[in-house]
Amino acid sequence: MRRADRLFQIIQIFRRSRRPITADAIALDTLVEMTPEARMAMLLPVDILVNHLPIHTLNDAETHKICHGQPVHVAEKDAIIQGCRLYDSQQRFVGIGRMRADGLLWPDRLLAFSPAA
Secondary structure, X not given: OOHHHHHHHHHHHHHHOOOOOOOOOOOHHHHHHOOHHHHHHHOOOOOHHHOOXXXXXOOHHHHHHHHOOXXXXXXXXXXXXXXXXXXXXXXXXXXXXXXXXXXXXXXXXXXXXXOOO
């Protein structure tokens, strides 16, 4: 994929989020003057751009499988959902998955993180 195409996709995601890109923007000079703690407080959650998708919470075994690219069985048979937000048992955002008609939830895009032991 060309870089320009990828940039266009990112802009489309921002537009679909129905949230103005610059509404909460902070000037670079202001950020530089802030303490590290104040900067961290200004960060938005990583799942802000996909908050329109339905949520599916995974147990620990399902989280392990999903994080290794394996599908998990879900109770919603015959439900095809194009995308859903995946959270682990501690309500941390894991990534995005897709439910298929065969009752399997497949990982689509995942965050790199270490699951809780």
